[in-house]
Amino acid sequence: MGSSLSRLTEKTNVWPWLLLAPLGIYMLIFFVVPLVDVAIMSVTDPRLSLVNYERVLTGALYQRVFLNTFLTAAFVTVCCLAVGYPLAYLMAHSKPRTAMFILLLVTMSFWTSFLVRTYSWMVLLGNNGPLIALLQMIGIDDTPQLLFTRFSSTLAMVHILAPYMIMNIFSVMKKIDPALIRSAESLGARGWSLFRHVYLPLTAPGIANGSVLVFVICLGFYVTPVLLGSPREQMIAGLIGHQIDEFLAFGMGSAMAMVLLFITFVILTIYHRRFGLDKLWG
Amino acid sequence: MNTFMRWAGILVTIFIAAPLVIVVPMSFSSASSLQFPPPGYWFGYYRAYFTDLDWLIPTWNSVVIASATTLLTMLLVVPATFALVRHKFRGKSVADLMMLMPLAVPHIVMAVGYYSYLGDLGLVHSHMGVILAHTCLSVPIAFLVLSANLKGFDRNLERAALSLGASPTKTFIHVTLPILRPGLIISALFAFVQSFDETVVGIFISGRNAETLPRKMFDSIRQEADPVIAVISTLLFFLVLVGIAAPYFISALRSRVPKPSRSPAGAH
Amino acid sequence: MTSYLELSSITKSYGNFTALDNVSLSVEKGEFVTFLGPSGSGKTTTLMIVAGFEKASGGSVQVGGRSISELAPHDRNIGIVFQNYALFPHKTAAENVYFPLQMRGVGRGKGLRQAEEMLSLVGLKGFGHRHPKELSGGQQQRVALARALVFEPSLLLLDEPLGALDKNLREQMQIEIKRIQRSLGVTTIFVTHDQSEAMSMSDRIVVFEKGRIEQCAAPLDIYHRPQTSFVAAFIGESNLIPATVTNAASREADNPLLGSFEYAGADNRLTDGQAVTLLIRPEHIKLSRNQVENRKNVRMIVDTIVNYGDNALVIGRAGDIPMRVRVLGADVVIIKEGEECCISWTPDSVFVITK
Numbered sequence: 035m036g037s038s039l040s041r042l043t044e045k046t047n048v049w050p051w052l053l054l055a056p057l058g059i060y061m062l063i064f065f066v067v068p069l070v071d072v073a074i075m076s077v078t079d080p081r082l083s084l085v086n087y088e089r090v091l092t093g094a095l096y097q098r099v100f101l102n103t104f105l106t107a108a109f110v111t112v113c114c115l116a117v118g119y120p121l122a123y124l125m126a127h128s129k130p131r132t133a134m135f136i137l138l139l140v141t142m143s144f145w146t147s148f149l150v151r152t153y154s155w156m157v158l159l160g161n162n163g164p165l166i167a168l169l170q171m172i173g174i175d176d177t178p179q180l181l182f183t184r185f186s187s188t189l190a191m192v193h194i195l196a197p198y199m200i201m202n203i204f205s206v207m208k209k210i211d212p213a214l215i216r217s218a219e220s221l222g223a224r225g226w227s228l229f230r231h232v233y234l235p236l237t238a239p240g241i242a243n244g245s246v247l248v249f250v251i252c253l254g255f256y257v258t259p260v261l262l263g264s265p266r267e268q269m270i271a272g273l274i275g276h277q278i279d280e281f282l283a284f285g286m287g288s289a290m291a292m293v294l295l296f297i298t299f300v301i302l303t304i305y306h307r308r309f310g311l312d313k314l315w316g
Numbered sequence: 317m318n319t320f321m322r323w324a325g326i327l328v329t330i331f332i333a334a335p336l337v338i339v340v341p342m343s344f345s346s347a348s349s350l351q352f353p354p355p356g357y358w359f360g361y362y363r364a365y366f367t368d369l370d371w372l373i374p375t376w377n378s379v380v381i382a383s384a385t386t387l388l389t390m391l392l393v394v395p396a397t398f399a400l401v402r403h404k405f406r407g408k409s410v411a412d413l414m415m416l417m418p419l420a421v422p423h424i425v426m427a428v429g430y431y432s433y434l435g436d437l438g439l440v441h442s443h444m445g446v447i448l449a450h451t452c453l454s455v456p457i458a459f460l461v462l463s464a465n466l467k468g469f470d471r472n473l474e475r476a477a478l479s480l481g482a483s484p485t486k487t488f489i490h491v492t493l494p495i496l497r498p499g500l501i502i503s504a505l506f507a508f509v510q511s512f513d514e515t516v517v518g519i520f521i522s523g524r525n526a527e528t529l530p531r532k533m534f535d536s537i538r539q540e541a542d543p544v545i546a547v548i549s550t551l552l553f554f555l556v557l558v559g560i561a562a563p564y565f566i567s568a569l570r571s572r573v574p575k576p577s578r579s580p581a582g583a584h
Numbered sequence: 585m586t587s588y589l590e591l592s593s594i595t596k597s598y599g600n601f602t603a604l605d606n607v608s609l610s611v612e613k614g615e616f617v618t619f620l621g622p623s624g625s626g627k628t629t630t631l632m633i634v635a636g637f638e639k640a641s642g643g644s645v646q647v648g649g650r651s652i653s654e655l656a657p658h659d660r661n662i663g664i665v666f667q668n669y670a671l672f673p674h675k676t677a678a679e680n681v682y683f684p685l686q687m688r689g690v691g692r693g694k695g696l697r698q699a700e701e702m703l704s705l706v707g708l709k710g711f712g713h714r715h716p717k718e719l720s721g722g723q724q725q726r727v728a729l730a731r732a733l734v735f736e737p738s739l740l741l742l743d744e745p746l747g748a749l750d751k752n753l754r755e756q757m758q759i760e761i762k763r764i765q766r767s768l769g770v771t772t773i774f775v776t777h778d779q780s781e782a783m784s785m786s787d788r789i790v791v792f793e794k795g796r797i798e799q800c801a802a803p804l805d806i807y808h809r810p811q812t813s814f815v816a817a818f819i820g821e822s823n824l825i826p827a828t829v830t831n832a833a834s835r836e837a838d839n840p841l842l843g844s845f846e847y848a849g850a851d852n853r854l855t856d857g858q859a860v861t862l863l864i865r866p867e868h869i870k871l872s873r874n875q876v877e878n879r880k881n882v883r884m885i886v887d888t889i890v891n892y893g894d895n896a897l898v899i900g901r902a903g904d905i906p907m908r909v910r911v912l913g914a915d916v917v918i919i920k921e922g923e924e925c926c927i928s929w930t931p932d933s934v935f936v937i938t939k
Contacts, residue, residue, distance in 0.1 A: 049399075050399040050400075050402075050403035051399075053396060053399035054396050054399045057392040057393065057395070057396040057415075058396075058411075060452075061417075061452065061455070064449070064451070064452050065452040068426065068430050068434075071432050072425060072428050072429040072432070118328075120325045120328055121325050121329065123325060124326070124328075136329055139332055141560055142553075142556055142557060142560060145556045147513035147530065148513070148515060149515050149533055149537075150549040150552055150553065151335055153537055153546070154335035154338050154339050154549065156537065157338050157339065158338055164338070164353070193331065193332070193335060196328075196332065197332075250420075254422025254424055256423065256516045257515050261534070271424040271516075274424050278427075284428070284432060288428055291424065291428045294424070295421060298421070306413075
């Protein structure tokens, strides 16, 4: 401690490495090694070969699941954007009290666990639940099955992930200097063109941030699709869980996990090159 | 554009709020299954929760695991944060990135890894195993919060302390830590909540002996959608509400306390 | 007799960049010395080296005859007031002031009483229980000062402490700091870029520029007898006229445009033909319509008149040499912008600068 604090502007020494060591060693043993384990299992179970990857990458079932996951994640991201942007805008431009109230709501949602929110949707969309009751009230007697469908799963995911999008966009919106907007207006920009040419580009970083975050989380989403989704339209995380849980097929499960991990890493690397990863969770 | 945004915003607000609010009346429902509107209201399910060991034990497990995870996380993260915020060294940017790695890995992937790895170590279905896994998952968020705090720390305060005769150790104890305390508490809180709510890894590795509350809830939702879950959801929801609203109330209360008496004449 | 604070040939380099180049200085006990200079001139770096927060690349610092270069900051017994005061937000004002005593093993009861006394000394009697955020900028200043002085340090260092205060408060604090310093007799180094502040407070001013000391002298000496053009231009308003010495013995110099000058004094020995700069302070120049007897007269075209209320600055050109004249309010009425007028001075207003 001595040398580092008293020579506040001085050069490197062994001290930072000592401070990092406990965490570094811990992460190595309990984070890196398990991941390596997954990689190894993917090529050694049932025997040393690439057969698992062959099946995962070429099998019709798996391809369908991957595609479904990708499309669902993209769809959820777009919906989160459609839902989140107006709300963030409302938060940034309302009276302080209103803004605070909405912020409170979003924060509450953000801090409530995925599980609890998934359950809420089960209640809302259940056959004896309020949504069905509402539909019956307006005269639809032959009410459709809402739960355990792609609809319920996607809707819940949008609800659960929207706060991530909202927070990201909101924080960018708050930082926009109102003087910029005023000067654009004074130069003749109004209404839609003001939005399109000035405001929207200024909020673009928030949109990019939020979208990448939501997309990546949605790719690996387990809880909600498993509990609320249709068993015929699984997402990748659910399938991995299924392989491990039901079939103890570690090889297959690991191979799928590695593919999921790879896709996630690629997306994040592209993002990192362009924006810097720390901004994602800033 | 303005009015469109406004109305869209209001609709979305309802969308966000409705699911959160719905569990509260459900928890008081007297129906034996999910039914809305509830046929009647009673405290039965609250009583059921607080007397059923099948629910209380997982709750306790989660509290214990989250607490231990928080402790371990903070012990590892605090020195690491100091190293990364205050020192320059080769490989610093890589280390910075490594801290955030667990956030980039989907929990299902970690679950597979931990299931196998901790299984080999004989730590599956044990508190220890879950704690070790959850710590990895809590590290990034604790780091992000703490490093933001530390980056905003005024170094002149430490220079002042040194100049006034405090050795580097005394400076750390008397000046750095007390001022950092709010940041440390919030960082710990994030780590705690992250562990308490963590579902996916818990499903796979907590098992019979160390069953976490999320795992029990997950199983229960899957099997029978027990209304007790509405009770737990409501309780958790109110905990979050209190947690978020508390700082506002405290500062509102503080500002009501009368200021110290007017200064004597002459002082500026 | 060795002086109290001795800086010997201090140098500081960052890679290729030289921040300080051979800085040497002797300060007497109880003296109030100001480090004055523009940003980046090295004054704060020197201060930080004395404080121990930076390590010099070469040279040494001695206090009371003993070298302190190897001592850590917490062993140097030096009081510092930082630019942003650096008061501990989690402690009350009294606890802040008690802190250095606490670090020296003084008991809490006795220490807090001493702290309260110190606070009274700086004019904050009864404020001990307040936290820094409950105090105004000026009050925080005083607490920082009390904290830096309560343990009777061997030196007091102030790093641009008055920058954040408004004009009236700043002037008030200048007087306060000087009063406290004099009553305690503590050797003080005050860093500022504000030359009027330096002029009003210091026993001696040390002018820094690009890592070197340009001049170290009492305020009036610096003002009337600057050793370099930089010092002349940095302190107060100045008219600098390039000239060549024509007759060193009879103190004459010549400028191609303005003719020959007589000058009163020079601090260095001059030789005929030497290139020099002549300094005439604006307030020593008389403005008139016509020539004045027994004075050097020169014609000037008036470009701008800046009226300050009680005085005015007349900016113009004599030939192509920019000139500035300071006149009392009433006299300005006689000329207008764009007109030509006559400016004059006597030899004892002319000072020769050789660097």
